[in-house]
Amino acid sequence: MMKIGVALTSFYPATDYGGPVAVARQHLDSLQQLTPLEPLVMCSNVLEVADRKYLPLDTTREAQGVKYYRSLALTRKFTGIVSLELLVKNLSAVRQCEVVHIHFAREFVPVMVALQCLLARKPFVVQTHGMVVRKPGLFARVLDRLVIAPILSRASKVLYLQAEERKELQHYTRGNLHELPNGIELGPQASTPKTPEYNFLFLARLHPRKRVLRFIELIEGLWKQDNRVRARIVGPDGGDLAAALQKIEALGLQKVIEVCGPANRQQVAEHLAWTDFYLLPSLNEPFPMTVLEAFAxxxxxxxCETVQIRKMLIRHDAALLIQQNNPEAVAQILDLMHNVKRRAELIENGHRLVQEELSSRKIGEKLLTVYRSVVHG
Structure with missing residues (x-):
């Protein structure tokens, strides 16, 4: 039985950390179907960083393979989460693992666990999810040179999602880079909504980079052309919730757009079953798990055409890509709304893409190969 450590800043039942949590959960689910596995997730007990809510600590969750360390959110950002308990106690947990998979960012938990792996001389795999990019400023450059680059260069493998992330990571390390895209479980076909509306879904943290305000603008334009349009905004606040609510009220869209707040896995599935269109206006998304969920x-x-898997989407003809702030975007989406044949083509192509290249089993098999190569050489 392989003993695998998994380290990341936040884990279920917390949902506001976004993609890395979904990816880590997907990895564990697929790996446990492939091989006997004894996982140990190492993370903070922060439940909602924006509101500084914490998960109560108990031994039940640790028995289920998750170790939540008592932590403190010094700021309302993930970079402000620290844990003295993890710093003092987690080294012994690292030593029990054969390999540690770190979902990495410039944050306390992943950086500390990486340093503990180096101290314990344990092999570790780093996955950056597009979160490690060069930043301006003296502090960022010093941190990268003294901490981030040495960690990445000493990792057994550094996993990247696609070519653009590989190019960025080559500024930190070269010989240990390995491609691993995201994957998703193909469940049963979701039921088709019976309502006469055209339903649109925003499913992301309400952070400025996710551009929920642009989503609202697009919905306004669509609704003015077709009053059957309805929308839901689903996700935790990342700074733009107040502005979103204000914009919805200012545009008179209270009966058109419903703001639903954060959602767990079951609720996400229910929102996807409700929607007709998954609309992602955010910029430079590395490999959005929500797109895969919509395909599934x-x-x-x-x-948005800046999504970093655009070549894959174009190659498989799996999505409508719109320009960043193009006023023609509303017309493009309207054309698609009323073109039943084209919608069916995109749906089938997206589903086939997941089935052929991005199923959780295929990704799990690739990851298991990485682990075995790291452990056994």
Missing amino acids: HRRVVVA
Whole structure:
């Protein structure tokens, strides 16, 4: 039985950390179907960083393979989460693992666990999820030179999602880079909504980079052309919730757009079953898990052309890609709304893409190969 450590800043039942949590959960689910596995997740007990809510600590969760360390959110950002308990006690947990998989960012938990792996001389795999990019400023440059680059260069493997992330990571390390895309479980076909509306879904943290305000603008334009349009905004506050609510009220869209707040896995599936279109206006998304979830649920995907898997989406003809602030975007989406044949083509192509290249089993097999190569050489 392989003993695998998994380290990341936040883990279920917390949802506001976004993609890395979903990816880590997907990895564990697929690996446990492939091989006997004894996982140990190492993370903070922060439940909602923006509101500084914490998960009560108990031994039940640790028995289920998750070790939540008592932590403190010094700021309302993930970079402000620290844990003295993890710093003092986690080294012994690291020593029990054969390999540690670190979902990495410039944050206390992943950086400390990486340093503990180096201290214990344990092999570790780093996955950056597009979160390690060069930043301006003296502090960032010093941190990268003294901490981030040495960790990445000494990792057994550094996993990247696609070519753009590999290019960025080559400024930190070279010989240990390995491609691993995200994957998703293909569940049963979601039921088709019966309502006469055209339903649109925003599913992301309400952070400025996710551009929920642009989503609202697009919905306004669509609704003015077709009053059957309805929308839901689903996700925790990342700074833009107040502005989103204000914009919805100012545009008179209270009966058109519903703001639903954060959602757990079951609720996400319910929202995807409700929607017709998954609309992702955010910029420079590395490899959005929500797009894969929409494909798996046979929903039409509309995304900004800056998404870093655009070549894959174009190659498979799997999504409508719109320009960043192009006023023609509303007209493009309207054309797709009323083109039943084209919608069916995109749905089938997206589902086939997941089935052929991005199923959780395929990704799990690739990851298991990485672990075995790291452990056995």
